[in-house]
Amino acid sequence: MSVTDHRRVVAAKRDRRTLTPAEVEGFVEGYTRGDVSDALAASFLMACVLNGLDAAETLAMTRAMIASGKTLSFDDLGRPTVDKHSTGGVADGVTLVFAPLAAALGLAVAKLSGRGLGHTGGTLDKLESIPGLRTDLTPDELAAQVAEVGCAVGAQSPDLVPADGALYALRDATATVPSIPLIASSVMSKKLAVGTDLILLDVKAGSGAFMKTPEDAERLAVACLDLATGWGRGARVAVTDMAQPLGDAVGNALDVAEAVEVLSGRFRGRLRDLVVAFAAAALEETGGVGRDDATARAEAALDDGTALERFQVMVRAQGGDPRVADDPWAVLPRAPVVRPLLATANGVIHAMDAEAIGLASGALGAGRLRKGDPIDPAVGIVVRAKIGDGIEAGEPMGEVHARGVDMADEAAARVNAAITLGEADVAPPRLVHGWFG
Amino acid sequence: MSVTDHRRVVAAKRDRRTLTPAEVEGFVEGYTRGDVSDALAASFLMACVLNGLDAAETLAMTRAMIASGKTLSFDDLGRPTVDKHSTGGVADGVTLVFAPLAAALGLAVAKLSGRGLGHTGGTLDKLESIPGLRTDLTPDELAAQVAEVGCAVGAQSPDLVPADGALYALRDATATVPSIPLIASSVMSKKLAVGTDLILLDVKAGSGAFMKTPEDAERLAVACLDLATGWGRGARVAVTDMAQPLGDAVGNALDVAEAVEVLSGRFRGRLRDLVVAFAAAALEETGGVGRDDATARAEAALDDGTALERFQVMVRAQGGDPRVADDPWAVLPRAPVVRPLLATANGVIHAMDAEAIGLASGALGAGRLRKGDPIDPAVGIVVRAKIGDGIEAGEPMGEVHARGVDMADEAAARVNAAITLGEADVAPPRLVHGWFG
Numbered sequence: 001m002s003v004t005d006h007r008r009v010v011a012a013k014r015d016r017r018t019l020t021p022a023e024v025e026g027f028v029e030g031y032t033r034g035d036v037s038d039a040l041a042a043s044f045l046m047a048c049v050l051n052g053l054d055a056a057e058t059l060a061m062t063r064a065m066i067a068s069g070k071t072l073s074f075d076d077l078g079r080p081t082v083d084k085h086s087t088g089g090v091a092d093g094v095t096l097v098f099a100p101l102a103a104a105l106g107l108a109v110a111k112l113s114g115r116g117l118g119h120t121g122g123t124l125d126k127l128e129s130i131p132g133l134r135t136d137l138t139p140d141e142l143a144a145q146v147a148e149v150g151c152a153v154g155a156q157s158p159d160l161v162p163a164d165g166a167l168y169a170l171r172d173a174t175a176t177v178p179s180i181p182l183i184a185s186s187v188m189s190k191k192l193a194v195g196t197d198l199i200l201l202d203v204k205a206g207s208g209a210f211m212k213t214p215e216d217a218e219r220l221a222v223a224c225l226d227l228a229t230g231w232g233r234g235a236r237v238a239v240t241d242m243a244q245p246l247g248d249a250v251g252n253a254l255d256v257a258e259a260v261e262v263l264s265g266r267f268r269g270r271l272r273d274l275v276v277a278f279a280a281a282a283l284e285e286t287g288g289v290g291r292d293d294a295t296a297r298a299e300a301a302l303d304d305g306t307a308l309e310r311f312q313v314m315v316r317a318q319g320g321d322p323r324v325a326d327d328p329w330a331v332l333p334r335a336p337v338v339r340p341l342l343a344t345a346n347g348v349i350h351a352m353d354a355e356a357i358g359l360a361s362g363a364l365g366a367g368r369l370r371k372g373d374p375i376d377p378a379v380g381i382v383v384r385a386k387i388g389d390g391i392e393a394g395e396p397m398g399e400v401h402a403r404g405v406d407m408a409d410e411a412a413a414r415v416n417a418a419i420t421l422g423e424a425d426v427a428p429p430r431l432v433h434g435w436f437g
Numbered sequence: 438m439s440v441t442d443h444r445r446v447v448a449a450k451r452d453r454r455t456l457t458p459a460e461v462e463g464f465v466e467g468y469t470r471g472d473v474s475d476a477l478a479a480s481f482l483m484a485c486v487l488n489g490l491d492a493a494e495t496l497a498m499t500r501a502m503i504a505s506g507k508t509l510s511f512d513d514l515g516r517p518t519v520d521k522h523s524t525g526g527v528a529d530g531v532t533l534v535f536a537p538l539a540a541a542l543g544l545a546v547a548k549l550s551g552r553g554l555g556h557t558g559g560t561l562d563k564l565e566s567i568p569g570l571r572t573d574l575t576p577d578e579l580a581a582q583v584a585e586v587g588c589a590v591g592a593q594s595p596d597l598v599p600a601d602g603a604l605y606a607l608r609d610a611t612a613t614v615p616s617i618p619l620i621a622s623s624v625m626s627k628k629l630a631v632g633t634d635l636i637l638l639d640v641k642a643g644s645g646a647f648m649k650t651p652e653d654a655e656r657l658a659v660a661c662l663d664l665a666t667g668w669g670r671g672a673r674v675a676v677t678d679m680a681q682p683l684g685d686a687v688g689n690a691l692d693v694a695e696a697v698e699v700l701s702g703r704f705r706g707r708l709r710d711l712v713v714a715f716a717a718a719a720l721e722e723t724g725g726v727g728r729d730d731a732t733a734r735a736e737a738a739l740d741d742g743t744a745l746e747r748f749q750v751m752v753r754a755q756g757g758d759p760r761v762a763d764d765p766w767a768v769l770p771r772a773p774v775v776r777p778l779l780a781t782a783n784g785v786i787h788a789m790d791a792e793a794i795g796l797a798s799g800a801l802g803a804g805r806l807r808k809g810d811p812i813d814p815a816v817g818i819v820v821r822a823k824i825g826d827g828i829e830a831g832e833p834m835g836e837v838h839a840r841g842v843d844m845a846d847e848a849a850a851r852v853n854a855a856i857t858l859g860e861a862d863v864a865p866p867r868l869v870h871g872w873f874g
Binding site for chain 1: 445448480481613615
């Protein structure tokens with residue numbers, strides 16, 4: 001296609017005409033090849049944000065993104081392969097626990113992760129707080145580890161869906177991120193490029209998520225599911241609560257320590273419940289196991305140490321210090337200052353601004369603002385208080401791990417400011433708003 | 438403003454929030470300075486195309502564009518200064534006649550023109566087909582000539598509203614041209630940057646214009662008028678017919694020859710009627726002359742030779758061969774092939790695709806596709822037939838001026854294909870749809 005043709009595609013989307021798959025694919029290919037300028041692509045993206053893309057257009061865009069790079073497939077491993085992805089939230093350490101738990105349940109998990117951009121690190125950043133652990137696995141290493149251990153968490157290769165990386169950076173720079181079809185296409189292209197039997201997707205809704213309402217999250221869930229269906233792939237999508245931090249730990253090493261707590265069966269709460277729900281869904285979907293039985297098996301694998309054992313084997317396979325599974329703080333980096341997080345008022349927690357809590361942790365050094373920036377693995381916040389809890393001024397709600405006392409106090413103040421107190425009792429928000437697929 | 442601030446402005450327009458003047462001006466300034474990337478500007482422009490700009494936002498954008506460069510003002514000339522601009526059409530030689538006619542009527546016309554991009558040349562290209570004539574007048578030369586002769590037509594300086602040139606090129610490259618507020622702001626920033634007492638604007642509507650319907654043209658007219666009012670400047674805007682070529686000549690030297698015909702009072706028809714209407718409006722507006730009296734004075738200046746005399750003085754002042762006013766074809770370049778334009782069917786002309794006729798002339802070499810391309814001043818088409826005329830196969834409707842016989846035949850076929858014939862009699866379309874201001 002010529003530049004004139006590409007411009008016609010933009011004009012058509014501007015004028016609310018439905019694009020043919022060839023038009024969408026030609027445009028994305030043109031951008032990947034450099035025939036379409038950033039400026040023309042940006043005007044196209046804004047037209048997509050405002051005029052939308054229908055299911056066929058979104059599938060065509062996803063297809064073009066996948067076609068921009070390599071794809072990954074696995075030889076028959078003798079057991080179902082599962083991928084799990086979250087659209088991102090605060091204290092969302094599900095993947096760290098899910099991968100070894102699913103492996104313990106007889107599934108194979110090949111998880112390719114990105115680095116976090118925003119308040120806290122991503123799964124890769126969290127894992128890399130374990131001394132020695134490497135995530136730059138080659139495709140062969142990844143496949144071999146999945147075959148041997150049952151799970152591996154590696155860095156997403158730049159060869160996989162390169163158009164997504166380029167388009168996402170452009171969207172970020174041009175205020176064209178908020179579009180359900182564009183987000184669905186970005187998320188799912190990376191999942192569909194990896195040949196697993198089942199894709200589990202966790203779409204977060206609430207103050208700590210990109211989708212602020214369950215309704216918007218549901219629209220994204222359906223769009224993602226449509227793409228999986230259109231691609232002929234099995235998928236289940238949950239819309240889950242992010243009206244407050246999911247776990248207690250908001251950092252990197254802190255999240256690993258918390259994951260070990262969950263994997264050893266000691267941690268009870270919403271994080272464990274959600275991991276169990278995803279593991280049970282995976283068993284149901286791939287093994288025809290009934291929901292109650294699947295849930296019981298997942299809980300048992302946490303309580304009997306088999307999930308923790310898989311975690312230890314996975315850490316060792318990736319070069320990390322395996323003692324992290326027995327005694328996390330014997331190996332994880334610790335912040336020099338650890339201060340109790342004290343409540344500053346009395347009342348019942350009615351709401352939490354999870355994003356603000358994430359940003360408070362980011363301000364301690366736990367996150368990055370720009371790609372490539374370093375993160376501080378040791379710092380972060382632990383907030384044990386949850387919506388519905390009663391608190392009293394001076395009562396400890398968790399801890400702040402910081403480089404200095406002033407930073408710790410500042411973070412504690414930000415967390416308190418992010419908590420809305422009331423007098424009446426309130427019920428905790430539902431953990432899972434709904435399942436799709 | 439930082440890049441983040443600029444991105445917030447785009448997000449606000451995307452989300453249908455009304456922008457403050459400071460936001461709009463800061464964004465345009467940022468783009469002019471290079472702080473805003475082409476990509477971010479393109480996504481902003483698409484958001485403007487789709488979500489619109491209100492009157493205050495459009496005025497702020499216009500103000501920022503004017504502020505991007507120099508402005509031009511005139512010392513008191515002892516008579517009213519008038520600027521006249523057309524949004525562009527086919528056989529639209531009004532300016533060539535209007536400037537000397539208005540000068541003959543005691544007004545001062547300082548006309549800065551652009552070069553044509555599209556089927557035929559712009560006013561500058563047409564004038565430059567007169568041997569020796571130069572349009573690269575300095576601001577001082579322009580002002581001196583206006584004071585002395587009463588009229589001057591020069592090339593728009595790149596110092597005047599440079600942001601408009603940059604933004605227009607970006608809009609052209611990113612399919613973000615069709616937006617009434619953006620077009621109004623582009624047109625009016627160039628007019629408001631020149632300090633004249635009255636701005637006359639001719640917004641074309643029909644098959645040969647950018648605005649295809651009188652309704653769209655009316656919206657543009659009102660937007661332009663609002664900008665003049667917001668700037669505290671006098672303006673009158675007409676929406677006029679471009680359902681067919683306005684004059685007969687569609688070329689460059691051909692248009693000059695036709696202008697001389699109008700200026701000498703020999704040419705009768707819609708081109709003369711429209712020039713008279715604008716000249717009368719200028720007299721009404723600046724001198725409080727009644728409409729009928731103003732019209733009579735304008736017609737008299739064409740019929741008694743005073744307008745032609747001003748034209749001759751203007752041509753001489755700009756270095757052109759003044760004999761063009763007495764005997765155009767003694768000095769204008771002639772095409773080697775001149776063939777009669779013969780009708781190929783019988784009937785009454787119901788419609789003409791004016792743009793197609795313009796493109797046929799462009800294919801002969803009368804226009805340019807890319808900035809900087811040369812044009813051929815000698816070639817073009819003369820189409821005397823108009824909507825409502827009855828024609829018979831074999832009857833001459835005009836002439837084709839070309840470099841070769843094949844090209845001439847091809848152009849004649851294209852003109853015939855652009856004419857829709859019917860059986861019933863039809864009335865010619867109204868010349869002026871309405872006046873605003």
